[in-house]
Amino acid sequence: MSGAWTPITQPYPVKAGMEAADAKDALRRAIRAQRSNRSARLRAHAAEAFADVIASIPEVRDASCVATYAARSFEPGTGPLLERLASRGARVLLPVLGSGLARDWAEYTGPEDLRERAPGRPPEPGGPTLGTDAIKLADVVVVPALAVDSRGVRLGQGGGWYDRVLTGLRPGSRVIAVVFPEEVYDAATRPLPVQTHDILVDAVATTVDWRQLP
C-alpha cells in the first residue's frame, strides 16, 4: 500500500469509570480529528450522497417544512439537500444563533444568502428570524451529530443547543441525525455516553443508508 491513504476507523476513547462529560469530550476530539482528514473532494461527494439518502426518507419526502442545518466545513454537508428541498417547494428552516448562542431560526432562500457571521460558526441565512418556537413548524428535524448509537443516543458539538431545541418540537415530529458511516456506534459494545438531558433521535442517516432507531 502507498500514498497518503488514511484508514477510516471508529475511535472509542471511552474508559471504564469515566464521567459521561469527560467521555463525550474525548469522543468529540477523536471524531473531529478523524473528520479533518477528509478532502474537499470527498466531502463534496459525501454531501451529494447524504442528500440522496435523506431525501429518500418518507418523513422528509412528505414534509412541508423541514428544520435542518447549514454545515460547517467538516460536518456532513447539506448544500445539495437544501437545494433539493427548496426546489420541491418545501419550507426549510436553518438555525440562527442569537447572543449567547440563543436558539432562533430563519428560512433558507438559496446558497448565496448563507453567511458565516464569525470564523468557526455555522453559516446562517440573512432573512428575518422567526423565533425559538418556529421549530414547532417543522414536520421533521434533521440534526447534525458527531456520533449516534443504536439506542438513538446522539453526541453533538457540546453546546447543548439541540438538546434544548428538541424539547420544543410539535408532538409527532421526527428527529433524524446525520453522521458519516463510521460514526454509527453499536450500543451493545460501544455505547455513547449519555446524560439525563440528552434527547434520543428517531433515526440516523449516513452517506450509505438510513435506519430507524432503536
Ligand SMILES: Nc1nc2c(c(=O)[nH]1)N(C=O)[C@@H](CNc1ccc(C(=O)N[C@@H](CCC(=O)O)C(=O)O)cc1)CN2
Ligand atoms: N452546522 C451546524 N449548525 C448548528 C450546530 C451544529 O452543530 N452544526 N449547532 C449544534 O449545536 C448549533 C450551534 N452550534 C455552534 C457551533 C459552534 C459555535 C462556536 O462558538 N464556534 C466557535 C468557533 C469554534 C471553532 O473554531 O471550531 C466560535 O464561534 O467562536 C457556536 C454554535 C446550531 N447550528
Ligand SMILES: Nc1ncnc2c1ncn2[C@@H]1O[C@H](COP(=O)(O)OP(=O)(O)OP(=O)(O)O)[C@@H](O)[C@H]1O
Ligand atoms: N435541556 C437542557 N437544559 C439546560 N441545559 C442543557 C439542556 N440540554 C443540555 N444542556 C447543557 O448543555 C451542555 C452540553 O450538552 P451536551 O454535551 O449533551 O451537548 P450536545 O448535545 O453534544 O451538543 P449540541 O446539542 O449543541 O449539538 C451541558 O452542559 C448540559 O448541561
